[in-house]
Amino acid sequence: MRSGWSKGELARQVNRRARQLGANHISTDTSRVRRWLDGENPREPIPRILSELFSERFGCVVSIEDLGLRAARQSTAASGVDLPWTGPQTVAQLGEFSRSDLMLARRGFLGTSLALSAGPSLIEPMQRWLVPTPGTPAAPAPESAFDSRRPGRLSKPELELLESTTRMFRQWDAQCGGGLRRKAVVGQLHEVTDLLQEPQPEATTRKLFKVAAELAELAGWMSYDVGLQPTAQKYFVLALHAAKEAGDRPLGSYILSSMSRQMIHLGRPDDALELIHLAQYGSRDCAGPRTQSMLYAMEARAYANMGQPGRTKRAVRMAEDTFSEADEWDEPDPDWIRFFSEAELYAENSHSFRDLAYSAGRSPAYASLAEPLMRRAVDLFAKDSEHQRSYALNLIGMATVHLLQDEPEAGTEFASRAMTVAKKVRSERVNTRIRKTVGTAVRDHGELAAVIDLAEQLAVDLPESEAV
Numbered sequence: 001m002r003s004g005w006s007k008g009e010l011a012r013q014v015n016r017r018a019r020q021l022g023a024n025h026i027s028t029d030t031s032r033v034r035r036w037l038d039g040e041n042p043r044e045p046i047p048r049i050l051s052e053l054f055s056e057r058f059g060c061v062v063s064i065e066d067l068g069l070r071a072a073r074q075s076t077a078a079s080g081v082d083l084p085w086t087g088p089q090t091v092a093q094l095g096e097f098s099r100s101d102l103m104l105a106r107r108g109f110l111g112t113s114l115a116l117s118a119g120p121s122l123i124e125p126m127q128r129w130l131v132p133t134p135g136t137p138a139a140p141a142p143e144s145a146f147d148s149r150r151p152g153r154l155s156k157p158e159l160e161l162l163e164s165t166t167r168m169f170r171q172w173d174a175q176c177g178g179g180l181r182r183k184a185v186v187g188q189l190h191e192v193t194d195l196l197q198e199p200q201p202e203a204t205t206r207k208l209f210k211v212a213a214e215l216a217e218l219a220g221w222m223s224y225d226v227g228l229q230p231t232a233q234k235y236f237v238l239a240l241h242a243a244k245e246a247g248d249r250p251l252g253s254y255i256l257s258s259m260s261r262q263m264i265h266l267g268r269p270d271d272a273l274e275l276i277h278l279a280q281y282g283s284r285d286c287a288g289p290r291t292q293s294m295l296y297a298m299e300a301r302a303y304a305n306m307g308q309p310g311r312t313k314r315a316v317r318m319a320e321d322t323f324s325e326a327d328e329w330d331e332p333d334p335d336w337i338r339f340f341s342e343a344e345l346y347a348e349n350s351h352s353f354r355d356l357a358y359s360a361g362r363s364p365a366y367a368s369l370a371e372p373l374m375r376r377a378v379d380l381f382a383k384d385s386e387h388q389r390s391y392a393l394n395l396i397g398m399a400t401v402h403l404l405q406d407e408p409e410a411g412t413e414f415a416s417r418a419m420t421v422a423k424k425v426r427s428e429r430v431n432t433r434i435r436k437t438v439g440t441a442v443r444d445h446g447e448l449a450a451v452i453d454l455a456e457q458l459a460v461d462l463p464e465s466e467a468v
Helices: 007-021 030-037 046-058 087-107 120-130 143-147 156-176 182-196 202-225 229-246 249-265 269-282 289-305 309-323 342-359 364-382 388-404 408-422 428-445 449-461
Strands: none
Touching (some): 087 229, 120 249, 120 269, 156 182, 156 202, 182 202, 202 428, 249 269, 249 289, 269 289, 289 342, 309 342, 388 408, 408 428, 408 449, 428 449
């Protein structure tokens, strides 16, 4: 196979991913894989699992159709990203998709196949988030309408409780990874969509859409973190729709940045750059310096993965210069951008130079630019008990930088530290990056005692069969 996997290895990969999804009834073997190669069409969720596995293996989106498999019939809420930009339909889509996620998860698997969108089929619908919606918002219903139906108006303390709960979920995600609280976030999102179907004053409805957008983005981020890429993209798209209904363009730009991160992860830097430019344009006159700095940092990541050093360095400088203005901003930053600290700025910019090193054929020169920034990020995150996943990711980043500089002993030391932190969080993204980094060390320096010990530590601390 072009992937380099044997039939037995592919079967093991499918079984492992199925366990991660809770589909414990799936038990694939080599004879089954042989029948797929001979033309047999497997049942869901196997086509989706195969699409995700090969997308990750090749570093680009590999659809179910690309594999020669027949996609299952999809409901409106489970297919595509080109959705109507209207309030009622956004609520309906959020409700249907979150309900399906919860119900299918309880049954033990996510079931319905989701196809990842990329290229024009993704970018063109997202461009419509800036197009004014025809018509004006509906006027608040008269008092008699509220009195004649089930009470729906939320009090200010109830709204504040919803907002504080969202902040709490965000903190849990940063500290513990996406695997622990994803279902709770999806459940809360479903409750908020129920509230949006009840009669509310217009101001309350906008605030509920804002909460729904933040929860949907967080559900998408957690899904991305545990490896559910099509599910993550769907939540991001729905979050952007909700942000539009809330009239919150800075929040919309943040959601687009999350979509951009996912596209970089999937080997689509051109799409990532389009999404970031769309975010920058849409929030150019309303986002604070911290948000704008984060967008510049993500622009640098996209350029780095495209192998464009000049534009990468310019975006890195813009991120640094804009971040320096954050303390002078006279308005409080929203909670969703609070993660973008000095440590995160160093981390993103160091990863841009690290990615440039890979784009330039494992260039030690670009790795040397990444090292001092990455070291500063690691030092700052070591003192931050709230952002443990970021700490683990930057320890891995430091390990890759040392490997790029042909310093395997230092690389294994940081990878070992990353494994220690990874055991405290449930993040398939972290685990995958550790496995990939250790695999690189074994390939290039497998004879060293430190690398042999590291591989043995990986087998004990993060075994392949471990479900997240």
